[in-house]
Amino acid sequence: MIAEDSVLLRIGLVKVLETAGFEVVAEAGDAEAALAAVAEHRPDLVVLDVRMPPGFTDEGVRAALVIRREWPDTAVLLLSQYVEERYAADLLSGDTRGIGYLLKERVADVEEFIDALRRVADGGTALDPQVVSQLLLRRHRDPLERLTRREREVLELMASGRSNAGIAERLVVSESAVAKHINSILAKLDLPRADADHRRVLAVLRFLGVG
Numbered sequence: 001m002i003a004e005d006s007v008l009l010r011i012g013l014v015k016v017l018e019t020a021g022f023e024v025v026a027e028a029g030d031a032e033a034a035l036a037a038v039a040e041h042r043p044d045l046v047v048l049d050v051r052m053p054p055g056f057t058d059e060g061v062r063a064a065l066v067i068r069r070e071w072p073d074t075a076v077l078l079l080s081q082y083v084e085e086r087y088a089a090d091l092l093s094g095d096t097r098g099i100g101y102l103l104k105e106r107v108a109d110v111e112e113f114i115d116a117l118r119r120v121a122d123g124g125t126a127l128d129p130q131v132v133s134q135l136l137l138r139r140h141r142d143p144l145e146r147l148t149r150r151e152r153e154v155l156e157l158m159a160s161g162r163s164n165a166g167i168a169e170r171l172v173v174s175e176s177a178v179a180k181h182i183n184s185i186l187a188k189l190d191l192p193r194a195d196a197d198h199r200r201v202l203a204v205l206r207f208l209g210v211g
Contacts, residue, residue, distance in 0.1 A: 001026040001043045003034035003060065004079070005052045013047060013107070020114045031059035038067055043074060045098075045121040050080040061090055068095065075120045079104050088131050092208060096201060100126035100161075116161070125161035125204075132159050132208070144207065146188040154181040159204045 002017070002024060004010040014024050022045075026037035030053040038046060046067060048060040064076045068091075075098030078091065088101045100120040106128060107113050116126035147155065150171075157167045164182070168175045182200070189206050191199050 001028065001034070001037050001041060001045075002047045003028040003031065003037075003052065003063070004047070004049045005029045006049075009104070009107075016107070016110055016113070017047075017117070020110075020117075022117070029053065031063040034060075034063050035066060038071060038074060042071065045075045045077065045117065047077050047079060047117070050078050064091060074098070075123070076100070077102065077117060077120050077126065079107070083128070083130050088127070088208075092205070096125055096205070097123045098125075101131055102126060102128045103130060119161050125159075127160045129156070129160060132156055144189070147185060151181050151185050151188070154178060155185055155203060155207050158182070158200065159207050 002010055002013050004013060004027075007029075010027055010029070014027065017024055025041040025043050028034040028037050031048075034046070034048060034052075037043075046064075048064055050060040051057060052059040052063075060078060064078055067074055067076055072095065076091075077100030079102055081104055083103065091099060091101060098120055100116055102113070102116060106116070120126050144152075153171060154167055157170055162170065164175050164178045167178045171178070182203075185203055186199050189203055191202050191206070
């Protein structure tokens with residue numbers, strides 16, 4: 001379902017999603033209507049505007065937090081006009097499965113936007129590079145400073161929700177090279193021993209400063 005107060009953008013999102021094979025079960029123009037629609041339809045994925053009526057502040061974020069609490073199997077992707085790092089940190093402070101936060105300008109790149117939607121719907125993450133950069137600038141501290149430039153690039157792509165294959169493609173390196181960088185990152189961040197997937201999530205949270 002889609003929750004966006006701009007009628008034109010909402011119509012455009014519906015068109016893009018339906019063309020890509022998604023079924024849009026409901027639309028809403030404010031957070032209250034969005035929550036009612038989620039309760040009724042139990043969608044797999046909700047696309048929410050950060051700022052919606054009546055206050056145009058953080059209504060979408062608060063609705064997203066309710067959705068995550070009441071319907072944890074529902075994936076959520078927030079859209080924002082500007083980088084609002086506090087809202088991103090609020091959303092990422094809990095379970096990060098099925099979470100996305102993108103700037104609205106990313107919708108223009110339809111292929112990339114649809115890829116992000118599918119990743120979030122499948123339980124992954126999709127974070128806008130500008131959001132990641134802002135959170136990083138705010139959180140420069142050890143042990144992150146131990147990382148090399150390439151390791152930071154890998155970790156930033158991990159934070160944006162990329163798989164090892166996706167990172168390798170973006171950096172034009174082999175998947176084995178990516179795996180070596182990730183192992184080095186996990187070691188340098190002094191993360192507790194756990195399964196590989198859990199340590200990967202912990203590394204991303206450490207990177208974003210919300211874990």
